[in-house]
Amino acid sequence: xxETIPLGREYMERYPEWREALPGNDLPWLAQxxxxxxxxxxxxxxxxxxxxAWKYTNLNPLTKKLFAPGAGLAATPGALPADALDEKSxxxxxxxxxRAAPGLxxxRAAPEATHALPDGVRLMPLSEAxxxxxxxLAPLLAADAEPEEAGLLxxxxxxxxxxxxxxxxxxxxxxKPVHFxxxxxxxxxxxxxxxxxxxxxxxGSEATVFEHYLGTGQTGHWTNVVTEIVLADDAHLHHYKLxxxxxxxxxxxxxxxxxxxxxxYDNFAMSLGATLARNDxxxxxxxxxxxxxxxxxxxxxGHQHMDTTTVLDHQKPECRSxxxxxxxxxxxxxxxxxxxxxxxPDSQKTSAHQLNRNLLLSDEASxxxxxxxxxxxxxxxxxxxxxxxxxxxxxxxxxxxxxIAEDVARRLLTEAFLAEMVEEVKDxxxxxxxxxxxxxxxxxxxxxxxxx
Amino acid sequence: MATNTETAETIRSLTGxxxxxxxxDIAAEQAPRGLNEDIVRFISAKKSEPAWxxxxxxxxxxxxxxxxxxxxxxxxxxxxxxxxxxxxxxSAPKSDADRPKxxxxxxxxxxxxxxxxxxxxxxxxxLAGIAVDAVFDSxxxxxxxxxxxxxxxxxxxxxxxxVTKHPELVRKYLGSVVPYSDNFFATLNSAVFSDGSFVYxxxxxxxxxxxxxxxxxxxxxxxxxERTLIVAEKGSYVSYLEGCTxxxxxxxxxHAAVVELVAMxxxxxxxxxxxxxYPGDENGKGGIFNFVxxxxxxxxxxxxxxxxxxxxxxxxxxxxxxxxxxxxxxVGEFYSVATTTNLQQADTGTKMIHIGKNTRxxxxxxxxxxxxxxxxxxxxxxxxGGAENARNYTQCDxxxxxxxxxxxxxxxxxxxxxxxxxxxxxxxxKISEDQLFYCSQRGLSQEDAISLIVNGFCKEVFKELPxxxxxxxxxxxxxxxxxxxx
Numbered sequence: 022x023x024e025t026i027p028l029g030r031e032y033m034e035r036y037p038e039w040r041e042a043l044p045g046n047d048l049p050w051l052a053q054x055x056x057x058x059x060x061x062x063x064x065x066x067x068x069x070x071x072x073x074a075w076k077y078t079n080l081n082p083l084t085k086k087l088f089a090p091g092a093g094l095a096a097t098p099g100a101l102p103a104d105a106l107d108e109k110s111x112x113x114x115x116x117x118x119x120r121a122a123p124g125l126x127x128x129r130a131a132p133e134a135t136h137a138l139p140d141g142v143r144l145m146p147l148s149e150a151x152x153x154x155x156x157x158l159a160p161l162l163a164a165d166a167e168p169e170e171a172g173l174l175x176x177x178x179x180x181x182x183x184x185x186x187x188x189x190x191x192x193x194x195x196x197k198p199v200h201f202x203x204x205x206x207x208x209x210x211x212x213x214x215x216x217x218x219x220x221x222x223x224x225g226s227e228a229t230v231f232e233h234y235l236g237t238g239q240t241g242h243w244t245n246v247v248t249e250i251v252l253a254d255d256a257h258l259h260h261y262k263l264x265x266x267x268x269x270x271x272x273x274x275x276x277x278x279x280x281x282x283x284x285x286y287d288n289f290a291m292s293l294g295a296t297l298a299r300n301d302x303x304x305x306x307x308x309x310x311x312x313x314x315x316x317x318x319x320x321x322x323g324h325q326h327m328d329t330t331t332v333l334d335h336q337k338p339e340c341r342s343x344x345x346x347x348x349x350x351x352x353x354x355x356x357x358x359x360x361x362x363x364x365x366p367d368s369q370k371t372s373a374h375q376l377n378r379n380l381l382l383s384d385e386a387s388x389x390x391x392x393x394x395x396x397x398x399x400x401x402x403x404x405x406x407x408x409x410x411x412x413x414x415x416x417x418x419x420x421x422x423x424x425i426a427e428d429v430a431r432r433l434l435t436e437a438f439l440a441e442m443v444e445e446v447k448d449x450x451x452x453x454x455x456x457x458x459x460x461x462x463x464x465x466x467x468x469x470x471x472x473x
Numbered sequence: 474m475a476t477n478t479e480t481a482e483t484i485r486s487l488t489g490x491x492x493x494x495x496x497x498d499i500a501a502e503q504a505p506r507g508l509n510e511d512i513v514r515f516i517s518a519k520k521s522e523p524a525w526x527x528x529x530x531x532x533x534x535x536x537x538x539x540x541x542x543x544x545x546x547x548x549x550x551x552x553x554x555x556x557x558x559x560x561x562x563x564s565a566p567k568s569d570a571d572r573p574k575x576x577x578x579x580x581x582x583x584x585x586x587x588x589x590x591x592x593x594x595x596x597x598x599x600l601a602g603i604a605v606d607a608v609f610d611s612x613x614x615x616x617x618x619x620x621x622x623x624x625x626x627x628x629x630x631x632x633x634x635x636v637t638k639h640p641e642l643v644r645k646y647l648g649s650v651v652p653y654s655d656n657f658f659a660t661l662n663s664a665v666f667s668d669g670s671f672v673y674x675x676x677x678x679x680x681x682x683x684x685x686x687x688x689x690x691x692x693x694x695x696x697x698x699e700r701t702l703i704v705a706e707k708g709s710y711v712s713y714l715e716g717c718t719x720x721x722x723x724x725x726x727x728h729a730a731v732v733e734l735v736a737m738x739x740x741x742x743x744x745x746x747x748x749x750x751y752p753g754d755e756n757g758k759g760g761i762f763n764f765v766x767x768x769x770x771x772x773x774x775x776x777x778x779x780x781x782x783x784x785x786x787x788x789x790x791x792x793x794x795x796x797x798x799x800x801x802x803x804v805g806e807f808y809s810v811a812t813t814t815n816l817q818q819a820d821t822g823t824k825m826i827h828i829g830k831n832t833r834x835x836x837x838x839x840x841x842x843x844x845x846x847x848x849x850x851x852x853x854x855x856x857x858g859g860a861e862n863a864r865n866y867t868q869c870d871x872x873x874x875x876x877x878x879x880x881x882x883x884x885x886x887x888x889x890x891x892x893x894x895x896x897x898x899x900x901x902x903k904i905s906e907d908q909l910f911y912c913s914q915r916g917l918s919q920e921d922a923i924s925l926i927v928n929g930f931c932k933e934v935f936k937e938l939p940x941x942x943x944x945x946x947x948x949x950x951x952x953x954x955x956x957x958x959x
Contacts, residue, residue, distance in 0.1 A: 073547065369876070381891040385858075390886040396901045399873035403901040409856075409888040410895065 025066035026084045028176075033063060036179070039090055043182060045151035054163045059179035061171075068172060075172070077357040077389045078299055078328040083271060088213030088243045090180055110450040111200040111231070112137065112144055114185045118205055119214030119244075121146035121183055141190035141226075144199060147217055150186040157188060161251060162219055165277070172301060174275050177247040181217035184246070187230065191223035191253070198229040198261075198448050203246075205267065207238035218248040222256035224281075229259040231451045236267030236294055243271040244295075250278040250286070254308060257285040261451045263458060266294035268323065275301040282308030282337075289446060290317040291455055292327050293462060299328040304342075306333070311340040318347050318442055320462045321354035321386075328357035333375075335368040338398075344375040347442060349435060350386035351466055360405070361393040368398045375405040380412065380438055382466070432467045439463075504563040510534060513664050516563045520633050523640060526647075533653035533663030544657050545791070548820040549849040549881055552762060552789050560727055562665045562698075621681060627711075628673035629684055632700050635671035642673055646704050650733040650770045650797070658729040658791070659766040666700035666731065674709035674740070683939055685714040699730035705740035707773065712743040714942060728787075729764045738773030738800065745938055746794075747946060749786035755844075757816030760788025767794035768824075771803035771832075779806040780823065781937045783946045785953045788817055793851065795824035798832035798860075805834040808934040810946075812953050813846030813878070822852035822884075827860035827893065836867040837933050842878035843954060849881040856893040863893040871901040872930055874923075874954070924951045 036059060045051045067084050068075040115122045138144055143154065150158055163178040185201040201218060220230060234244065244266060252258055266272050272295040280286050292298050304313050319327040333342050348356035358377045379388035392405040412434050420430030439459050446452040504515050513534045517527040544555075622629050628639060635643050653663040674680055705711055715732075728750070734742050744767075753760025763786075769778035780794040796805030807823035825834035834854065842848040850869045871880035882899045904926050912922030928935070928947055935943045 366876070379888070381888065384891050386891060387887070387889040389888075390884075390897070392882075392884060392897070392899070394871075394882040394899060394901055395879070396871070396873065396881065397879045399876045399878070399903040401873075401902060405882070405897075405899050407884070407886050407897040408895060409886060410893065411891045 024069060024071045026069055026081070027066040028063050029084065029087060031087045035089075039180065042090075043180070044148035045155065048151065048155050048159075050159050051151070051155075051162070055179050058163065058175040062173075062175040062179060065171075065175075074330060074359070076391070077359070078297070078326065080173075080273075082297060083243060083273075086211070088211060090182055090213055090215060107450065111198050112195070113200040113202055114144060114146065116146070116183060116185070116201075116203045116216075118209045119183055119203075119212070119216060121148060139193060139195065141193040141223075142195060143186065143188040145186055147181070147184040147186050147219070150219075154188075158186070158219065161221060161249065162217070163249075172275055173245055173273055174247055177215050177217060177245050177275070180213070180215040180245075181247070182215055184217035184219065186219045187221070187228070188219075189222045189226040189228055189256075191225055193223065193226045193228075195228040198231050198451055201230065201232045203232075203234045203244070205234075205236045205238065205240060205242055205244075205270070207240060209236075209238060209240040209242040209267075211241050211243075213243045213245060216244065216246040218246065220248065220250045220258065220260075222250075222252045222258050222284075224253040225255040226253070227257040229448050229451070230261070231448075231454075232260070232262040233454070234262075234264045234266050234272065234294070236265065236270055238267050239269055240267050241269040241271070241296075242267070244273070246272075246274045248274070248276040250276065252278065252280045252284040252286055254281040255283050256281065259287045259447065260289070261446060261448070261455070262288070262290040262300075263455060264290070264292045264294055264298060264300070265458060266298075268294065268296060268325075270295045272298040274299065276303070278302070278304045280304060280306050280308065280311050280313060283310040284308065285312045287314045288316065289442070290329070291320070291443075291458065292318065292329070293320050293458055295327075296324065297326050299330070301330050303332045304334065306335050306337060306340045306342065309337050309339045311337070313340065313342040315342070315344045316346065316442060316445065318349075318439060318459075319356045320349050320439070320459070321356050322351040322466070323354060324352070325354040326357075327354070328359070330357070330359040332361045332363065333373065335362070335364045335371045335373060338368050339370045340368070341372045342374070345442065346377045347438065348379045348388055349382060349439060350379065350388055351382040353383070353385040355387045355389070357389045357391075358407075359391040359393070361395065362403060362405070363395045364398050364401055364403065366397045369400040371398060371401040371403065373401070373403045377405075377407040378438075379407075379409040380435065381409065382411070382435070428467055428469070432463055435466070436463055504561060506561055507558045508534075508560070508562055508665065512562050516665055516667075519563060520636070522636055525644060526636060529648065529653060530664050533660050534665075536654040537657070537660040537664055540657050540660060548791055548851070549847060549883075550789055550791060550818045550820050552818075555727060555762065557661075563667070618682065625678050625681060626675045627678060627680055628671065630671055632666075632669045632671045632702065635702075639671070639673070642704065643671065643702070646702055646733070646735055648733075650735060650768050651731050651766050656766060658764040659731050662698050662700060662729045662731045662766070666698045669700040669702070669730070669732075670713075671701070672703040672711060672713060674703075674705045674711045676706040677708045678706075679709065680711040683712045683714055697728045699728075699732075701730070701732040702735075703733070703742055703744070704735045705737060705742050705776075707737045708739040709737075710741045712939060713745070714939060715744070715746045716748050726760075727762050727764075730766070732765070732767040732794075734769035734778055736769065736771050736773060736776035736778050736803075739775045740773060741777040741779075742769065743779045744769070744781070744794070745942060746780075746782040746784075747942060747949070748782065748784045748790070749949065752786050752815065752817050753788040755815045757788065760817070761786065762789040763787035763791065764789075765792040767792065768797065769795065769805070770797045771800050771805060771829075773800045773803070774829075775802045776800050777804040777806070779804075779808075779937070781808040781934065782810070782821075783934070783938070783949070784809065784811040784819060784821060785949060787819075790817075790819040790821055792821045793823055795826070796834060797826045797828065798834065798863075799828045800832075801829040802831045803829055804832070806937075807834075807836045807838070808937045809838045810841070810931045810934045810950075811839070811848055811850075812841040812950065813843065813848045814953060815844045815846060817844075817846040819847075820849040820851055822850045824853040825855070825865060827854075827856040827863040827865070830859070830861040831863070832860055833864045834866075836865070836869070838867075838869040839931050839934055840869070840871040840880055840882075841874065841927060841930070841954070842871065842880045843874035845877045847879040847881070849883060850899075851883045853885040854887070854895055854897070855885075856888040856890050856895060858889045860890050861892050863890060863895075865893075865895045865897075867897040869897075869899040870930070871899075872927070873901065873903045920955075923954070927954060
């Protein structure tokens with residue numbers, strides 16, 4: 022087995038044609054970055070399991086056929102699926118099948134929605150941002166020339182078509198969460214959606230972002246999303262993500278966050294959908310006194326494969342980081358957690374704690390964990406823990422001895438395992454959506470009750 | 474393969490003499506530099522090995538040639554590329570004439586270390602490789618030991634002797650745990666292994682004493698490619714000690730040993746290692762490159778294999794003593810202390826493969842990094858689908874002494890069985906100011922305090938060592954870390 026699978030010939034042949042249709046193609050800096058990224062990706066190809074960061078996740082299905090960029094897909098849904106997110110409680114940016122649905126921002130005409138935003142906040146689709154504020158994007162978008170653990174990031178740079186852009190000027194506080202709503206319908210087919218989000222928070226600004234993927238069809242499309250985050254000093258960003266793509270879809274996501282002094286970055290990702298899902302998070306702690314929390318849940322069943330891979334890079338002293346990732350694995354599903362914590366030389370007084378817990382519900386379920394500590398400074402407090410097991414027999418016995426039916430007990434214990442994390446979500450609107458998603462999942466696992 | 478034939482040919486044309494096959498030239502004391510099939514044949518001929526073993530070595534050599542591009546690069550180790558063609562693969566034991574004549578000719582620093590470890594003068598001479606009289610105490614001791622072992626039917630002899638005296642046993646088990654094509658270094662070892670220990674414990678025998686390489690005749694010159702095989706039949710027990718606390722000098726920089734353990738039903742093997750090969754000087758010059766493949770197979774029900782290691786030497790340590798828990802209810806244990814100072818690098822850990830039902834494993838790993846060294850724990854716990862009620866507990870702690878060193882923990886945990894319970898925890902920190910303050914408040918010097926705390930940190934592992942070893946290991950830890958903490 023080789024380390025990479027080369028990019029298919031069709032990609033090479035059709036890229037020039039696709040490139041023409043990409044937004045911002047007339048911007049020289051962007052055209053250059055795209056060309057460089059495509060060249061590098063074409064040279065390297067898709068990583069295989071021989072590449073350490075992809076040890077447990079096989080991208081083969083993505084290389085077997087051509088996923089053409091889904092340009093030109095109809096962006097006209099029927100009714101929006103009912104979900105608990107009241108449009109009045111959020112600033113919403115809606116995308117359907119990878120295209121911005123401008124008429125539907127906040128469910129109203131676009132200008133109205135923008136007016137509702139406080140001063141100093143720019144919220145718009147990437148295509149619009151490249152037209153209206155290209156100079157703001159130039160120093161930020163795909164500006165990291167050669168990322169270390171690139172994965173599919175460069176393919177994304179080469180092909181990115183749309184995404185959400187949120188720019189906060191210094192000191193701005195957004196009260197309502199921003200809802201990046203990526204909806205895929207039956208029309209998505211087997212298209213590829215190379216999405217690129219950009220979140221930039223100026224000094225001392227604060228916002229809550231809810232990145233939401235929902236598949237209403239049964240399509241086997243591929244979402245390849247990259248989210249670039251830059252937090253200036255003292256900024257606070259609460260970043261939530263719900264991945265609930267169609268069960269046949271592929272969801273490959275990479276989030277890179279560059280965090281400044283005393284900033285707070287909080288990431289919570291819940292994965293429910295897709296047949297193959299990968300969530301990469303790289304957080305660079307580039308200032309003193311940063312507080313970074315990464316948390317997440319996998320709820321996997323059927324033949325789903327879910328992978329969360331994080332890199333916490335402590336580059337400066339006196340930062341705190343904590344990570345908790347949990348998986349509940351049913352049927353023949355498989356989950357992966359790889360969490361690297363890097364403490365660079367001189368990053369003294371670092372505190373980094375990590376926990377990964379996996380609950381196996383069925384005989385064929387499996388879980389893999391690879392926590393990793395790389396410590397080059399001595400005055401640190403670092404730890405990690407990982408467990409894989411089924412539900413605790415003693416806890417079950419406790420329930421049974423009090424007359425509670427076994428399936429009820431199992432459901433309650435599983436719920437407790439998950440809810441502990443969901444309850445940490447502060448924003449009530451986002452919490453409601455995540456909680457509902459969890460409850461629905463549990464309801465499907467114990468369809469015949471499991472309710473006290 | 475093509476490139477290798479080419480390489481071999483180039484070497485042949487350069488050295489000339491090869492062409493005519495020195496295979497027949499049994500009198501040669503040292504094989505020429507380089508590695509090719511002729512060298513493998515030469516080693517085998519030197520040891521008067523049977524044809525099947527030569528065949529096995531050659532198979533391994535050919536596999537190794539095909540692996541050329543597969544020299545492991547994944548470990549967290551940095552070292553200059555090893556030129557395998559620029560090394561000697563066989564040299565007869567040094568004759569007395571070549572050896573140092575007395576302790577006066579030995580590096581005073583080495584002697585100072587012996588002194589600190591409290592090693593008797595006679596033993597110092599032996600360790601430093603000085604030619605000693607035939608009446609050397611331990612040889613007579615060893616003879617007594619051998620007689621005692623023979624009484625109960627335990628076979629304990631050099632591998633080369635076992636090949637001649639017990640070929641059926643060697644043939645049955647050699648390579649059965651670590652196949653000749655297992656990995657780059659094990660394959661190299663299979664092709665050119667020099668010697669090692671062979672231990673066979675018959676059914677139901679509890680080995681009456683701890684077996685130690687120290688008491689094995691000829692042990693001093695096992696060479697750089699050691700091959701050890703221990704077989705414990707049904708219901709037997711053996712405790713085996715390898716190495717010793719005294720620093721060992723060796724002219725060969727590259728070491729690639731293989732150790733295979735086989736435990737049948739209800740058998741138990743306890744394997745303890747103290748590794749203290751020359752680590753190089755404070756600037757990282759010299760030092761042994763130690764690439765070891767150690768693996769135990771718990772073949773039988775209720776069998777148990779326990780690895781205990783204290784790793785303080787070598788410039789490079791690459792070592793993952795593992796357990797394959799095949800038999801139901803079998804138990805695997807790994808206790809390790811790995812200390813690195815100056816510019817040493819260690820990438821060590823274990824693999825626990827749970828196959829049988831109710832298999833249990835425990836991993837306790839303590840890493841201590843000082844100076845500018847890098848220590849890495851790398852481990853795998855794998856629970857296969859059939860391993861009902863398997864249980865693993867892993868604890869890896871790292872202690873950093875100084876801000877120029879690194880400590881890394883990279884566990885891989887894979888579970889395919891719902892009923893299995895796998896737990897891993899790891900911490901990394903330095904000795905806290907509070908601990909030091911507490912000690913100094915009670916009148917301990919900084920140095921004593923650190924030694925006390927470090928030994929406390931390692932205690933869980935040291936208590937697994939046989940008693941004499943444990944005492945020495947504690948002393949060794951103090952000597953190793955002396956001056957490492959400022």
